[in-house]
Amino acid sequence: MENRKKKSVPIKLGSKSVSEPESDPDTNIWSFITKRSTVSWFFCVSLFAVLIRLSVALHPYSGAHTPPMFGDYEAQRHWMEITVNLPVKEWYRNSTVNDLRYWGLDYPPLTAYQSYFHGILLKYFDPASVSLFTSRGYESYLGKLLMRWTVLMSDLMIFFPAVLYFVTVYYSGKPTGDKSSMAWHTVMILLNPCLILIDHGHFQYNCISLGLTTAAVAAVLSNRDLVGSLLFCLALNHKQMSAYYAPAFFAYLLGKCLRRQNPILEVLKLGLVVLGTFALVWWPYLYSVDASLEVLSRLAPFERGIYEDYVANFWCTTSVLVKWKRLFTTQSLKLLSLAATVSTFLPSMIQLVWSPTKRGFLLGLLNCSFSFYLFSFQVHEKSILLPLLPASFLALEEPFVFRWLIYCALLSMFPLIRRDNLVLPYGALYGLFVLLYYAPDGRKNAKRTDCFSSILESFTFACSLFLHVIYMTITPPDKYPFLFEAVIMMFCFSQFVWISIYQNTKQWALSKTSIDGVTEK
Secondary structure: OOOOOOOEEEEEEOOEEEEEEOOOOOOOOOHHHHOOOHHHHHHHHHHHHHHHHHHHHOOOOOOOOOOOOOOHHHHHHHHHHHHHHOOHHHOOOOOOOOOOOOOOOOOOHHHHHHHHHHHHHHHHHOHHHHOOOOOOOOOOHHHHHHHHHHHHHHHHHHHHHHHHHHHHHHOOOOOHHHHHHHHHHHHHHHOOHHHHHHHHHHHOOHHHHHHHHHHHHHHHHOOOHHHHHHHHHHHHOOOHHHHHHHHHHHHHHHHHHHOOOOHHHHHHHHHHHHHHHHHHHHHHHOOOHHHHHHHHHHHOOHHHOOEOOOOOOHHHHHOOOOOHHHHOOHHHHHHHHHHHHHHHHHHHHHHHHHOOOHHHHHHHHHHHHHHHHHHOOOEOHHHHHHHHHHHHHOOOOOHHHHHHHHHHHHHHHHHHHHHOOOHHHHHHHHHHHHHHHOOOOOOOOOOOOOHHHHHHHHHHHHHHHHHHHHHHHOOOOOOOOOHHHHHHHHHHHHHHHHHHHHHHHHHHHOOOOOOOOOOOO
């Protein structure tokens, strides 16, 4: 056989450039993808990602056959029913035809518009599925098929193109030898097991808000700040949890504006884009103050308490020792959670204003979203998807943190997944993630994991496996029926805190030695 000499390609790790031999296409399992154009290999990866989503969609969903409230599937279907049958001004208003106690709309107007368009689709093919009053708990085969397709179409129309936009921007200007890393990185984002399980198993539309956020990040990284601001405002107006990223966007863009020739003008331009986007989305509710307040009151469900279920955040974890709900009023808890959240994301914001770099921006997104997840009011298990998104953006630069967070995020969601009878797709996606992550030559430019990190990862994985087995095989004592959920919660919380501290330290280290080499002007 002909001997082929491997070429060396420069790879940027931190502030240093090193040479690494380019993989032989005959031995690189990603070569069948990377020898083609970006659009071609992205189509192949997307097709595989769609097949995985369809496979998960064959399994049960939240609240299947469990009256009277059912679950998130019924909530989404009910919003379609409300929006296609009632005038827009009555979508958020309690009335005899819109009982807000039964899955009343509690997301911003863009979610309502999305429900309206999806409701039109359902009404055309299966009118009974969105019939006012008579469709509660509607679970026909055709109805379920149409509902699953609405999620898949949302994924394909918003999240997939946004990921292509991000990886194209992220790898622009890098050597052609990075193509396999680019393909691997795309797979890690598109095949995030947590997102697939929640959207295509449990049933939600996180792909829309996360897709808009991904596109916003890509736009900002390519210095299209006005476009990025518009896209992020749309994400905020789809799900208010997108506010987890708001401090990072605000601080980074402000830091860039302050370094430009006319900072006041730059800030004014961003402000006009933000105000214009919000005005456009909220236009049907701006005719009176009361109408706007009706919608706003639905977006902050303080009456539900500071936490629900067993979410791995500060309030729920410490409630084992401190009975927050008994000792403090809701108003006091709102102030406490606000103070804790702001004080934990403020250092990240200060660093971004002080030294706005692209890598710092991505770390800031992760750190700010963790602050909200750990300390804000009324957090759900599914909210871990928000820190996971920027962690996946950093998968090549911070592979250890990405793996660590994925393992812990999956474990934190496991009790919810088991309630939904999604253990089989959970296990399959877990295994698929591990196989794809460690696929040869896929992440050849990723930073190497040191010995301590390897030991910590092995310990975390072993504990996670042990807790999975215990939760599945042993019945808790009658006196403590949620004992294992509490143990899982406390373990995951401890890991999330360590990740948050570690990444905040990494971000502040950028102020001394800029990873990007230069500060954006």
